[in-house]
Amino acid sequence: MTKSNDRSKSKWMRINLTISQIINFAIEIVKTAAIMLIIAFAIKNFLIQTFVIEGVSMEPNFHDNEYLLVDKISYRFSAPKRGDVIVFNPTDSPDSYIKRIIGLPGETVKIVNNKIYVDGYKLDEPYLPDAINTNTSSQSLESKIYVLQDNEYFVIGDNRQNSKDSRVIGAVNFSQFEGRVFVIFYPFNHLRLI
Template sequence: MSVKATKSAKSEVWETIVVLVQALIIALVIRSFLWQPFSIPTASLQPNLLIGDYVLASKYTYGYSSYSFPFNAIPINGRIFGRTPERGEIAVFEPVPKDDAYIKRVIGLPGDEIQMKNGVLHINGEPVQKERTGTSIDTDSNGISVEVTTYRETLPNGVSYTVQEISDTGAFDNTAIYKVPADHYFMMGDNRDRSLDSRSLSSVGYVPFTNFIGKAEVRYFSIEDNLNPWAIWNWPGNVRWGRMFESIYQ
C-alpha cells in the first residue's frame, strides 16, 4: 500500500468522525432548543393519546429553564423567553416529587381553585361543561381492560376534548378544593380514573412553571402494544398508520 493511499484512508475515517460529531451536535441542539420526542407509556391521556404514541414537544413555546436541557446541564434561574401555558394544552413536565417526565393536560392556572365533585371538574366554583358521548373499552399498560363512559369536556376558554371515566366514585372523583399557588399549574389526565396527576399532591401535586419541558404538539408515530419502534419487523399489522404526523389537538 502506498503512503498516499494510507493517508487517504485516514482522511476518510477522520471525515466520517467529523460528520458523526456534527450530526450529534445538531441533534442535541434540536432536542434542547426546538423539539424533543417523548413516548406515551401509560393510559393516562387515553383516548386522546394512546399507549404507544410518540409525540414531539416544542421547547420554545414555553421558553427555557434548566429542565429544558439534558441532565439540567444549563443552570437557568426561572424561565427565559416563551409564554406561559394555556388551559387545555398538553404539556411535558417533571413533577417535584419525581425525576421522570410526565405528560398531562393543563387544567388549573396560578390562583385557580380546582375541585372534583362526583366526577365533574369544577374550576373556581363553576362546573365544567361535560356531555356524555357513549361507552368504550379502555386497556391500560398492564393489559387490563375495563368499560368506560366517554364525555366531551369543554373548558371555560372553549378548549374541548374527550375524557373517559370508569365511574364517578373513584378515589379522585370527589376531592377537597385545590388552590393552585402562584407560578404553578394543575395538571390532569383525560383518563380520569387511570391517571396519577395533580390530584395526588404527594405524587405529582402542583407543577412549578420552571419544571415544564415543552408543549406537546405533534404525534409522529404510533404502534400497538407499546412495541419498540426500531423493530421494523413488527410494523406490519401493529403500526397505527392513521395516527402518524397529526396534531394532537383535534
C-alpha cells in the first residue's frame, strides 16, 4: 500500500469513529432524557406536585399567586390531622382548592355566633392572628351543624368571609384529597415550611 492510501484509509476510519461516537452520544442523551421524564412523571403523580394559589380564601397565611409544594404520599401512611392545609378536587369544579382541615371523620362541626365548635368544644385556631375577622361567611350559615361520615372532612378557608369551602360545598371525601401542603417556595421571600 502507498502512503496516500494509508492516509485516506486512516481519515475514513477517523470519520467513521467520529460518526459512531456522535450516534452513541445521541443515544445516551435520549436514554437519559427518557429516564428523567419517567422519574419526573413518577414524582409528580405519586410524590410531590406544585400548586399555585388563585384567590384570597387562605389569607392571611397564604396569598394569591404563591407557589406551593404538595406532599402526595404522607396520607398513604398516616391520617390527615386537624389544622393540616390540603389541596383537593371538589366534585363541582374542575379546579383544585386549598383549605384547612377543621373537622375529622365521625365528628360534629357546629358554627354558632361566628365561632366553630367540634364535638361541642370551641376550636382553638392558633394559625389565625387574633385581629383577623373570623366571621364564618357573608352567607347565612349561622348555627348550622355538620355531621361527618367515614372518610369525610370539614375544610374551611382561613379568610372565612371569602372562602368557598365545606360550608358551601359540603364535606370533602378523603378520595378527593390531592395532598398536604408542606412548603411555600415562591416568591422566594415567602419561602417557608408549613
